[in-house]
Amino acid sequence: xxxxxxxxxxxxxxxxxxxxxxxxxxxxxxxxxxxxxxxxxxxxxxxxxxxxxxxxxxxxxxxxxxxxxxxxxxxxxxxxxxxxxxxxxxxxxxxxxxxxxxxxxxxxxxxxxxxxxxxxxxxxxxxxxxxxxxxxxxxxxxxxxxxxxxxxxxxxxxxxxxxxxxxxxxxxxxxxxxxxxxxxxxxxxxxxxxxxxxxxxxxxxxxxxxxxxxxxxxxxxxxxxxxxxxxxxxxxxxxxxxxxxxxxxxxxxxxxxxxxxxxxxxxxxxxxxxxxxxxxxxxxxxxxxxxxxxxxxxxxxxxxxxxxxxxxxxxxxxxxxxxxxxxxxxxxxxxxxxxxxxxxxxxxxxxxxxxxxxxxxxxxxxxxxxxxxxxxxxxxxxxxxxxxxxxxxxxxxxxxxxxxxxxxxxxxxxxxxxxxxxxxxxxxxxxxxxxxxxxxxxxxxxxxxxxxxxxx
Amino acid sequence: xxxxxxxxxxxxxxxxxxxxxxxxxxxxxxxxxxxxxxxxxxxxxxxxxxxxxxxxxxxxxxxxxxxxxxxxxxxxxxxxxxxxxxxxxxxxxxxxxxxxxxxxxxxxxxxxxxxxxxxxxxxxxxxxxxxxxxxxxxxxxxxxxxxxxxxxxxxxxxxxxxxxxxxxxxxxxxxxxxxxxxxxxxxxxxxxxxxxxxxxxxxxxxxxxxxxxxxxxxxxxxxxxxxxxxxxxxxxxxxxxxxxxxxxxxxxxxxxxxxxxxxxxxxxxxxxxxxxxxxxxxxxxxxxxxxxxxxxxxxxxxxxxxxxxxxxxxxxxxxxxxxxxxxxxxxxxxxxxxxxxxxxxxxxxxxxxxxxxxxxxxxxxxxxxxxxxxxxxxxxxxxxxxxxxxxxxxxxxxxxxxxxxxxxxxxxxxxxxxxxxxxxxxxxxxxxxxx
Numbered sequence: 106x107x108x109x110x111x112x113x114x115x116x117x118x119x120x121x122x123x124x125x126x127x128x129x130x131x132x133x134x135x136x137x138x139x140x141x142x143x144x145x146x147x148x149x150x151x152x153x154x155x156x157x158x159x160x161x162x163x164x165x166x167x168x169x170x171x172x173x174x175x176x177x178x179x180x181x182x183x184x185x186x187x188x189x190x191x192x193x194x195x196x197x198x199x200x201x202x203x204x205x206x207x208x209x210x211x212x213x214x215x216x217x218x219x220x221x222x223x224x225x226x227x228x229x230x231x232x233x234x235x236x237x238x239x240x241x242x243x244x245x246x247x248x249x250x251x252x253x254x255x256x257x258x259x260x261x262x263x264x265x266x267x268x269x270x271x272x273x274x275x276x277x278x279x280x281x282x283x284x285x286x287x288x289x290x291x292x293x294x295x296x297x298x299x300x301x302x303x304x305x306x307x308x309x310x311x312x313x314x315x316x317x318x319x320x321x322x323x324x325x326x327x328x329x330x331x332x333x334x335x336x337x338x339x340x341x342x343x344x345x346x347x348x349x350x351x352x353x354x355x356x357x358x359x360x361x362x363x364x365x366x367x368x369x370x371x372x373x374x375x376x377x378x379x380x381x382x383x384x385x386x387x388x389x390x391x392x393x394x395x396x397x398x399x400x401x402x403x404x405x406x407x408x409x410x411x412x413x414x415x416x417x418x419x420x421x422x423x424x425x426x427x428x429x430x431x432x433x434x435x436x437x438x439x440x441x442x443x444x445x446x447x448x449x450x451x452x453x454x455x456x457x458x459x460x461x462x463x464x465x466x467x468x469x470x471x472x473x474x475x476x477x478x479x480x481x482x483x484x485x486x487x488x489x490x491x492x493x494x495x496x497x498x499x500x501x502x503x504x505x506x507x508x509x510x511x512x513x514x515x516x517x518x519x520x521x522x523x524x525x526x527x528x529x530x531x532x533x534x535x536x537x538x539x540x541x542x543x544x545x546x547x548x549x550x551x552x553x554x555x556x557x558x559x560x561x
Numbered sequence: 562x563x564x565x566x567x568x569x570x571x572x573x574x575x576x577x578x579x580x581x582x583x584x585x586x587x588x589x590x591x592x593x594x595x596x597x598x599x600x601x602x603x604x605x606x607x608x609x610x611x612x613x614x615x616x617x618x619x620x621x622x623x624x625x626x627x628x629x630x631x632x633x634x635x636x637x638x639x640x641x642x643x644x645x646x647x648x649x650x651x652x653x654x655x656x657x658x659x660x661x662x663x664x665x666x667x668x669x670x671x672x673x674x675x676x677x678x679x680x681x682x683x684x685x686x687x688x689x690x691x692x693x694x695x696x697x698x699x700x701x702x703x704x705x706x707x708x709x710x711x712x713x714x715x716x717x718x719x720x721x722x723x724x725x726x727x728x729x730x731x732x733x734x735x736x737x738x739x740x741x742x743x744x745x746x747x748x749x750x751x752x753x754x755x756x757x758x759x760x761x762x763x764x765x766x767x768x769x770x771x772x773x774x775x776x777x778x779x780x781x782x783x784x785x786x787x788x789x790x791x792x793x794x795x796x797x798x799x800x801x802x803x804x805x806x807x808x809x810x811x812x813x814x815x816x817x818x819x820x821x822x823x824x825x826x827x828x829x830x831x832x833x834x835x836x837x838x839x840x841x842x843x844x845x846x847x848x849x850x851x852x853x854x855x856x857x858x859x860x861x862x863x864x865x866x867x868x869x870x871x872x873x874x875x876x877x878x879x880x881x882x883x884x885x886x887x888x889x890x891x892x893x894x895x896x897x898x899x900x901x902x903x904x905x906x907x908x909x910x911x912x913x914x915x916x917x918x919x920x921x922x923x924x925x926x927x928x929x930x931x932x933x934x935x936x937x938x939x940x941x942x943x944x945x946x947x948x949x950x951x952x953x954x955x956x957x958x959x960x961x962x963x964x965x966x967x968x969x970x971x972x973x974x975x976x977x978x979x980x981x982x983x984x985x986x987x988x989x990x991x992x993x994x995x996x
Contacts, residue, residue: 131963131984134641137652138980176757215755218820223755470648470976471706472752472760482752494758501647519650521703525757 143187146512148335149287150186153199154243155179156255156277157292157339160499161246162270163201165485165492169248169269170208170231173485174201176493176525179244179290181500181518186288188243195235201244202270206231209269213486213546221479223486224547233269241280245270250277251311252293252319256326278323282330289327289334290503292455293320294341294437298430302344303489305384305419307426313433317440324444335511337503339455340441341434345382345427346463348478349488353383353391357401360410368396371418380424385478385488387420388546451510453503467498469520482524497523588692588713588931589844589866591897592634593666595956595991599942600901601914603860605848606783606793607903610954610993611668614685614721617795617848618733619783621670621723622681625995628670632956632991636662640694640932642704644979645971649703653979655929658695664688666991679726683735685719689797690741690841696929700762700814704929704977705748711930712744713839716772719779729786735779740772741802741839745930749811751825761816763825768835768876770807775800775841791850799843799870809835809878833880842867842892856906862899868892868921889974890926895919901940912942912958920967925974927967932981934967954993961986 155161162169163177174180175192183199184190195203211228215221235242247254248266256278261267274280281289297316300309327336344350356367356378367375368383376383383396388405390396397403397411422430438456445452459476461467462483466475475481478488483495491499497518504515594612597604604616611630613620638660644653670683692713696702699709721735749764777800783793810832816822843866850860874888901914915938922933942958964983971978 131961131982132639134656135643135654135966135980135982137654138643138645140646140651173757218754218824468976470703472750474752474758479754480752482756482758485757486755492757516651517646519652520647521650521653523757524759526753526759526761 140516141514144514148511148513152284152287153183153186153188154281154284154286155246155290156281157246158250158295159248159490160295161292162248164248165490166212167487168208168210168212169204170212171195171203171205174203176496178496178500178503181497182503185515185518196238199243200238201242202233203235204231205234215486226547241274241283245277245280249296251296252316255323286331286334289336291336292339298433299344301430302422303349305422307429310433313436316437320440320444336450337453337507338441338444338450339453340438342456342459343434345430347489348476348484349385350382350422352385352478352488353387355381355383357397357404360400360402366398366401369398369415370421371415373415377424382422384420384422387416390416451506453506458502494524588690590664590689590691592987592989593687595632595958595989596944598960598989599912599940599958600860600903601899601916601938601940603862603899603901603914605795605846605862606791606850607858607860611670614668614683614719615687617781617783617793618721618723618735619731619781621683621721621733622725622731624670625672628995630668630991630993632989633663633665634987634989637986640983642979642981648976653703655702656697658697660693662693679724681723683721687717688715689717690715706750707928707975708745708747708930710746715739715741729784731783733781737777737779739775739777739800742770742772743839744769762814764814764829765812767810768807770804773802773804775802789852793848795846797844799867800841802839804837807835807837809833830881833878836877837875840871842870856904858903860901864897866895869894891923892921893923895921910944914940924970925972927969928975932967935965937963952995956991959988
């Protein structure tokens with residue numbers, strides 16, 4: 106007992122010494138937690154190729170430029186599966202048609218916040234820095250491309266981006282299959298409906314039944330040529346929910362009574378405040394009072410009250426047109442759903458993602474992002490294309506789908522680092538820009554004209 | 562007596578000026594006396610100094626004459642964080658500035674004599690609750706939108722009365738005036754218009770209140786069936802402090818973009834008053850002490866803290882009600898179990914103990930403001946009798962508080978997910994005098 110007591114006397118000292126000495130461990134800062142290791146499951150990402158539209162190409166704010174191309178969702182996915190993506194030259198293991206400088210066409214910039222001035226005027230186009238790359242690009246997405254264009258080069262001459270991306274090396278399909286891909290990102294369908302939405306005309310709407318037939322044929326052909334390849338196919342988003350269509354309200358208020366009054370559409374017919382959409386391209390008209398009834402408040406430029414002139418049809422998307430587009434989207438997505446039942450195909454629900462953003466936004470940490478134009482934080486300055494952060498969200502949606510279907514463990518893109526500050530170089534409005542007190546957008550038509558043309 | 566006055570003034574000043582790190586679950590601080598803390602805080606039944614004012618007022622009447630017990634604890638906190646996706650992302654790490662806190666304690670008891678010999682009273686000043694977080698690099702800290710720095714300060718004044726009808730039983734009650742103040746710092750960010758989703762700091766926000774009072778009570782009972790055993794029960798009631806005139810300060814941060822700055826300045830709320838309510842839970846303690854030999858005491862305590870009292874942290878702004886919020890906390894009642902021993906030798910006394918303190922915050926509420934987690938405390942203590950008449954006592958203790966790593970499991974309410982790691986070291990001293 107005495108010995109035990111003697112030993113116990115030292116217990117406090119020993120405990121104190123142990124606790125302080127042990128502080129090297131407990132006091133040490135936590136190391137960073139690493140993402141789960143990459144495994145490919147039943148997929149093989151060693152030769153990853155992307156095809157699709159301007160979304161896959163990383164087109165933002167009305168143009169292509171390498172600082173956004175490298176943040177396009179296919180490039181982000183490529184990085185997550187271990188491919189090198191070189192931002193400046195575009196010639197890494199996942200190569201693309203890198204455009205330097207101001208982009209092609211020059212990207213619109215936010216030049217003034219109040220009044221809102223978005224413009225690409227005075228900017229020289231960038232140069233294609235990777236045009237002479239010997240091999241085919243891995244990102245073969247072409248702004249303005251339809252699913253039809255994947256294997257049919259008939260319309261390539263009408264869209265300069267086919268020269269930029271395709272470089273006259275054959276059809277997109279030929280360039281894809283030449284690489285013997287093991288994994289393909291297949292994102293078509295948006296332009297089949299987007300042209301109609303952005304031009305306010307169903308002339309641009311591609312027949313959904315034809316799309317379905319083309320899609321099925323192309324997927325079968327890919328599988329026949331590369332039986333071991335896996336494919337991630339994107340469904341078609343509801344393009345009527347993008348800021349390009351939702352920013353301007355189809356109504357205003359009477360200056361005398363304060364009552365809500367509808368804007369004037371084609372043939373001076375009052376727009377339906379609950380259904381019709383006024384497109385972003387209506388900005389120049391609205392700024393001069395066109396579209397606003399006489400005696401009504403011009404919410405875009407209060408200095409120019411309503412002049413009673415109607416908005417042209419091209420800047421209005423009527424309820425009927427929207428319904429037609431939505432029906433087409435539904436039919437096209439049924440085709441995608443059917444294809445996605447194949448064991449080697451996984452569907453990426455782009456439609457669900459964008460619909461969710463339109464309905465309730467997207468929260469990251471304690472920051473809530475929305476689909477609002479300029480301020481929402483998810484769309485670029487053309488009001489159509491996703492910005493850098495939204496591309497990362499799309500990439501993660503793709504990763505989730507791929508992991509679920511093929512049993513892979515591809516890590517998510519880090520959203521915190523994906524978000525960028527680009528296009529934030531706002532400065533006071535310059536003389537001449539102040540004339541449009543509400544909003545001025547230059548360069549929108551230039552970009553739209555390059556990628557949306559009526560098709561057969 | 563001048564010494565006493567100086568010590569009291571110093572203790573009061575320290576309590577008022579210094580924030581305290583939470584050592585117990587939630588934001589409780591149970592380190593209220595070096596003697597009991599040497600036994601890991603297991604003192605509800607066996608407390609034998611003036612810290613009985615905190616541990617169990619029923620024990621006051623078992624103390625002789627006048628007793629004063631003055632002390633302080635040095636708390637050193639190390640807290641770090643490692644993030645996961647989606648925010649702040651894998652690889653993100655953060656660290657708090659090492660915290661150094663000095664919550665003092667001061668207790669005094671007096672056993673009455675003659676016809677009042679069965680009565681005693683006491684008074685105490687301590688800080689039973691507190692919180693201090695201070696993340697490094699606040700303008701870059703990934704959780705800055707929620708908090709960059711926070712201090713919850715309390716000072717509790719207690720008056721207790723104790724009565725022993727016989728040698729076996731005693732009871733005690735106390736009245737508590739709990740003064741609490743709070744200070745919260747955060748950074749407002751803005752999604753850059755027309756950008757790629759990136760954000761810029763646009764304002765520093767400080768919510769600050771002076772000390773406001775809340776009132777509560779405590780009561781205890783002590784049963785000594787024989788010299789070898791003591792059984793005790795102590796209850797400290799819940800309280801709340803209404804913060805009615807806090808100050809909300811919004812300070813604009815230049816982004817380098819003149820137009821953006823102008824927009825931010827225009828939209829920034831004016832400085833104004835903010836109201837809130839701070840809630841402090843009840844604590845029910847049951848202690849059993851055993852003296853297997855005259856010079857040995859062992860004690861086991863079980864404590865239940867009603868953290869479910871803390872469900873929301875409301876903030877109401879005077880001029881901008883759109884900023885009002887009620888931060889959901891949904892704390893859950895938690896248990897703490899203390900086991901300690903004391904061995905009284907002729908020349909000194911040594912103590913040791915261990916306690917387990919269950920986390921009060923549900924996973925969803927584990928935040929940079931309060932990264933609560935289960936805690937394991939190992940303590941050692943030393944007691945000395947000083948002076949010719951042995952009227953002075955000097956008690957020392959050391960606590961190594963090992964906090965379990967706490968993951969948010971991807972469920973944090975603010976979307977700030979990852980794992981927190983904490984370690985707290987405490988060393989305390991109390992000087993007692995009886996006459």
